Amino acid sequence: MKKLSHFNKKGQARMVDVSGKPLTLREAVATGSVHMKKQTLKLITDKKISKGDVFETARLAGIMSAKRTSDLIPLCHPLAIASVSLDFTINKKNNKIDIEAQVKNTGQTGVEMETLMAVSVAALTIYDMCKAVDRGIVISDIMLMEKRGGKSGVWKR
Amino acid sequence: MKKLSHFNKKGQARMVDVSGKPLTLREAVATGSVHMKKQTLKLITDKKISKGDVFETARLAGIMSAKRTSDLIPLCHPLAIASVSLDFTINKKNNKIDIEAQVKNTGQTGVEMETLMAVSVAALTIYDMCKAVDRGIVISDIMLMEKRGGKSGVWKR
Amino acid sequence: MKKLSHFNKKGQARMVDVSGKPLTLREAVATGSVHMKKQTLKLITDKKISKGDVFETARLAGIMSAKRTSDLIPLCHPLAIASVSLDFTINKKNNKIDIEAQVKNTGQTGVEMETLMAVSVAALTIYDMCKAVDRGIVISDIMLMEKRGGKSGVWKR
Amino acid sequence: MKKLSHFNKKGQARMVDVSGKPLTLREAVATGSVHMKKQTLKLITDKKISKGDVFETARLAGIMSAKRTSDLIPLCHPLAIASVSLDFTINKKNNKIDIEAQVKNTGQTGVEMETLMAVSVAALTIYDMCKAVDRGIVISDIMLMEKRGGKSGVWKR
Amino acid sequence: MKKLSHFNKKGQARMVDVSGKPLTLREAVATGSVHMKKQTLKLITDKKISKGDVFETARLAGIMSAKRTSDLIPLCHPLAIASVSLDFTINKKNNKIDIEAQVKNTGQTGVEMETLMAVSVAALTIYDMCKAVDRGIVISDIMLMEKRGGKSGVWKR
Amino acid sequence: MKKLSHFNKKGQARMVDVSGKPLTLREAVATGSVHMKKQTLKLITDKKISKGDVFETARLAGIMSAKRTSDLIPLCHPLAIASVSLDFTINKKNNKIDIEAQVKNTGQTGVEMETLMAVSVAALTIYDMCKAVDRGIVISDIMLMEKRGGKSGVWKR
Secondary structure, three states: OOOOOOEOOOOOEOEOOOOOOOOEEEEEEEEEEEEOOHHHHHHHHHHOOOOOOHHHHHHHHHHHHHHOHHHHOOOOOOOOEEEEEEEEEEEOOOOEEEEEEEEEEEEOOOOHHHHHHHHHHHHHHHHHHHOOOOOOOEEEEEEEEEEEOOOOOOEEO | OOOOOOEOOOOOEOEOOOOOOOOEEEEEEEEEEEEOOHHHHHHHHHHOOOOOOHHHHHHHHHHHHHHOHHHHOOOOOOOOEEEEEEEEEEEOOOOEEEEEEEEEEEEOOOOHHHHHHHHHHHHHHHHHHHOOOOOOOEEEEEEEEEEEOOOOOOEEO | OOOOOOEOOOOOEOEOOOOOOOOEEEEEEEEEEEEOOHHHHHHHHHHOOOOOOHHHHHHHHHHHHHHOHHHHOOOOOOOOEEEEEEEEEEEOOOOEEEEEEEEEEEEOOOOHHHHHHHHHHHHHHHHHHHOOOOOOOEEEEEEEEEEEOOOOOOEEO | OOOOOOEOOOOOEOEOOOOOOOOEEEEEEEEEEEEOOHHHHHHHHHHOOOOOOHHHHHHHHHHHHHHOHHHHOOOOOOOOEEEEEEEEEEEOOOOEEEEEEEEEEEEOOOOHHHHHHHHHHHHHHHHHHHOOOOOOOEEEEEEEEEEEOOOOOOEEO | OOOOOOEOOOOOEOEOOOOOOOOEEEEEEEEEEEEOOHHHHHHHHHHOOOOOOHHHHHHHHHHHHHHOHHHHOOOOOOOOEEEEEEEEEEEOOOOEEEEEEEEEEEEOOOOHHHHHHHHHHHHHHHHHHHOOOOOOOEEEEEEEEEEEOOOOOOEEO | OOOOOOEOOOOOEOEOOOOOOOOEEEEEEEEEEEEOOHHHHHHHHHHOOOOOOHHHHHHHHHHHHHHOHHHHOOOOOOOOEEEEEEEEEEEOOOOEEEEEEEEEEEEOOOOHHHHHHHHHHHHHHHHHHHOOOOOOOEEEEEEEEEEEOOOOOOEEO
16 A cells, blocks of 8 residues: 655655656646525626626636645645636536636646645635625535646546 | 625725724634545554654644735735634544634734635645545535624624 | 935845834825737727736736735835725727726835835736737836825825 | 737636747846936935945845746746846936846746846835835836747847 | 643644734844855955945845745744844954844734844855855854843843 | 856846756755753653654744745745755754755756755744743754755765
């Protein structure tokens, strides 16, 4: 069975050494959902026809947070992110918003954490913009859907 | 029905004006869960008897992220956080770790976002430390449990 | 004649001491302009009817940069900003976009630098989003229009 | 006619994908001016013979801000900057200071934004250091003068 | 005997709760030394008569780092620093530079860590600027000299 | 005799140009010591058998600070750090803790500053966690022990 790679033999936390790895193209996709009251979802969708909207703010927050991932996750490597995009889908039936983020880089390690960070911060931004009307919003199902590139290759949920 | 407070009358995003509000004691509690394979949870709990552990790393990441919240959430106010603490509970029956964060401040606005950020980044840090053995980990049920202080007073889930 | 307050008697840079000052309400307004080709301005205004737009991105960048001012301006005090808002006006006659930012705080020192930073970064963000079609864009007339509060009281251009 | 590259087909903001691009040497030069009262300019130039000076502070602020560009400009890529330098020229005739910044990198995308950021933050730092004696200072003519490298090659104003 | 205050009863790291404490004026002084070769010290002192100098760069780095202390020290509270100043003394006899930093704030907790951070980063900046000629430079004797204000009052070495 | 490389011919501070240099594997080792009272050292070592400990917190602070080095040291290049590790050794005889950090990267310039930063911030974190019981702690002997890679090759103290 495998070990937790972020600890050395003495059980101490460390940043895993990627110095010998080649620069390769890598990509990850992650998703998450924001569950809210029916009326809150309506407020957001009504806003969409106006100039600013909740999704545009959450999208930018998600993109910017992906670039800050190594500042926040202690043992995460700093990466030169090559692209970030986020999509929001309104699920009226289940009163939720589904978020999907995709991040790419050319580097010595992959962008799974950056992609999950983008989803998480986009979800928190939606919470922030709606909390005055709906404090009970729940963020769930933040998970990696797919990753490509690097030694371990393709992984799909 | 209430409006989304982060937009002005013209529908433009803005930071809500809190300049006239008094400095009062505020507090928030939030929770979240990290679902994983039984073997992954075992690796974490086995590690706990060693010197470093996953929870200590996730705790520090959560505390530090609470201090960075206004850097990440676009319309969130910068706050002088007065305390942050995080607790982790192992739920063996459901193969998950439950996270609870509590944040306090004395300020013009509350710490709901800081508390949710602490939970989210602690959860992402657990993911990061376990992803080499379990890419399928799912983060769920990130939500506010309670807040106190400020004009709107006490709120409980 | 007055002295440059950021230098001490020995001519050394320092952060001016505001520790004895009371917490008072302060406010500042600043403006700036982004000059571009007629076609570039048309691309931006056409985009406005779509979901995302250049102004919403520039507005969020301006708001977020105001919160980072003391990280960037070496002798600037960290401040608990209470509100930030930005307005964009299209001036078709002169092929430019006029930016106005307003920042408020309750603190020991004012928000002039935060307001000028918000205008500058909003202008740079417009440049960034248009540079693929118009590298020659010029940012001009970044200036304080008004400030209120603190010992020096009201100042108007 | 070209499109705004920072929006996808659905009109959503995104970080443009540079993952397929080669690492090449890139360079940019940008300029800007800080207009002030004759007496303010005299205070700065008199200070120059002392130990610390306004230009040295503005130069360091400009250099450090270039390194933070992707934290501030939402859709800007993080870059490993290879060099930054800034020059200040006193124009007594027109009571202004002219700033020129030059930035280089070896990367998948260029340093135009980093160079403009360096000029902007250097100009704001001059404002900050002089604002106690001259609140009316105006920052103008921030613009790209030249860029080299990358697929689009050389551009000169 | 006292306990380590950064751990709770369960032995878990936490940010100590200062939410009930009043805002009071606080102040700290810290020092440190940078030991180098005689020739390196000469290069620095010779440079002092020119426009830029090592001390001015180290001073600004120290001031800016004091503002970032809570980003770097995990359990440190974010503070609205009211002033920072740094002094450098050349000790030719012992081939070293002595650094003294003073920080003030009006807050719920003190500025010892900010003052020690300012000294440390100023010392590291001197190292950075001299490392091409003297890699063997040693930073020593970083220590608090004095603190005032808060419940524990005055402390002097 | 060599010159200080961080100044150009006009004596102005600048970021040294590394744009023409190849990406090569580099590595640095640095050390430092934290001197304290016998009772303080005992409190730390007693704590080690509990869940959280001072060393784990200092280790994470050191790792995270290495990633922020170019934000703090004005003329330091941003780097994609490939690994960071820290070791702590208790020296009961001399009532001190010895810290050793090792950093690696594949880049155009080396990681000496990142390694010294990791040691410094780890030492400051130990101070922070112990300052309630021992304000007199002294941090000394922060120095580079070894560096490898790049044009200048191997250097050993």
